[in-house]
Amino acid sequence: MIDVGYLYAAAAEVLLGATSRREYKVDAEKLIGTLIARAAERLTDGELLRVYWFDAARDRVPTVDQRVIAQMDYVKVRLGNLNSRGQQKGVDAMIRADLEQLARHRAITEAILLAGDEDMVPAVEIAQAYGVRLHLWGVEPPYGTNQAERLVWEADTVEILPADFCRSYFTKVGTAAAGTAKVAAASQPAPVVIGPPSPASVFGQRHSVAVTMSAADAWDTLERAKPKPTTKEAADRNAIEETGEYVAHKWILTRGRDNIQDLLPGPTLPTVIDKELLVEAEKTLGYSLRDLPEARIWVRDGFWDRVYREFDHDGKPW
Template sequence: MDRCIVLVDAGYLLGAAASLLAGEPSRSRITVDHTALIQGLRERAESDTQQPLLRIYWFDGAPDRVPQPEHRRLRVMPRVTVRLGALTRSDGRWAQKGVDAAMHAELTELARNRACSDVVLVTGDGDLLPGMMAAKEHGVAVHLWAVQAADGDYNQSEDLVAEADERRVLDRTWITKAVRAKEHTGVCAPPARAPARDRRDPLRPAARVRARRRDRAPRPAAAAPRGRRRAERRGGTGTRPQRRPHTQRPGRPARPRPPVRPAARRHPPLVLRQGLGRPAHGRAPRGRLDADARPADHGRAAVGRPRGGHHHRRR
């Protein structure tokens, strides 16, 4: 079939354009006119391959494969198909997952079905080398496009460059027709801290309050408390009435409280008799009563009872 197809790795195209124009491969440093970019790719592909364009495949990554606003704008354009892979964050950087595999599968399928005679690849990843070789075996001419590198060197895999049938470089003039670097007035410096205010600074709120207190007339030493002054203005004496106890009712004398009973006396400590206490070391000898034994244990049963509390008769 005499027509051409363009496969675009958006991560490579926009990242290399950001490095060329803004000095960093971050896509947030550039603004993209997607309508002008798609039109430029179509005209350049038809001019290089001398074949009409069948379709442009736009491969990009998105968080959870959810289309972003730019993807929604692209997929409604004529002759544009958007394929999304996963976008994950590792080591502080965003990385695409599944984009190369999707490009490889699409390239192989198009070449096997002979859907086109020429394929334009805008990528720099060497993982597409097997797909490029398979397309060439099916009789498809492979054109490899590169974005001009910021340092003048190659920004593509050397194996891809060696295996491609044709190679073109999209220079700065062509890139700036659809991609512009965001203007920055200067390096964003952290805001300077405000100088520490002096405690005697008259602009401080606390200093103004203290100044107003100093300017007020001094309070007379014999002035009465505030509560007493209020009571005097109301016509009272200013003294607070005594509060009645909760047990006393108006017109009745207060009930006398019952006397406090003395606490119950405890039993006196047990006095050990001489010779009946527990020895300092070891167990008490069998047959001798302990000093802490109960009175009920004194007797014939307590003397011959074995240790452990069990009574065994001898047969």
């Protein structure tokens, strides 16, 4: 049972001196795989039931990374709410509830809890009351300790993951450059179009309008921008690329710029996200792209054209 807020914050502090998730990227899939392997070495008397990944998201809407993690075998993502100050709400209660249910129904005999907050103490006590042996894991702190003393007291065993254990999974990103790009994109006026507008210029204008509109007006604008369905026989590259742009524009409005920026630098999408893109494109076009490999490429091209314009990115590695 992993308190992701603690794991990420503790590892980023000791490895990168970072205090915000915006400052670093995490290869969560590989990190989880390594944690599972380590758990298997420690729990020699039984097999791993599953990994509970306790994280948070705004309005509990999963981010790109969380969607990918949720597709992993033997991993269950639990999401609390992330408030406007970046604080997790409801995560402790979910850990307590899951531990209690598993212990009460004798589904587990041992549990590994990777956490540091004293609020975890009730969860530990409940599990132990049902006979579960509780192993507390922590991340090596830069100095002192990053786990509550009482939590350490209550655990049956305590293990600290060395900084090197996490090092290869955390990478610092250039937040200053990203911030500059955001300001530039927000302040750039809509381009002046002479003659018939291209799909690129139309979508660029739509974004500039949408950010100043009410939510209702933005959705109305998005609906008007929606490409008209075509038939499989009449499929053409421009219409399909425009559909890819439309999906990207819709996701920017509905999922937020921060979540879409997580997809950069591209142009490869995680398998789960790529499938969502193609499904939405098929719904808009009104026919399946399964037998049209070139058309699937065109959808992705249109999608990335829109994303790159949104973040003033030319498609080259940063």
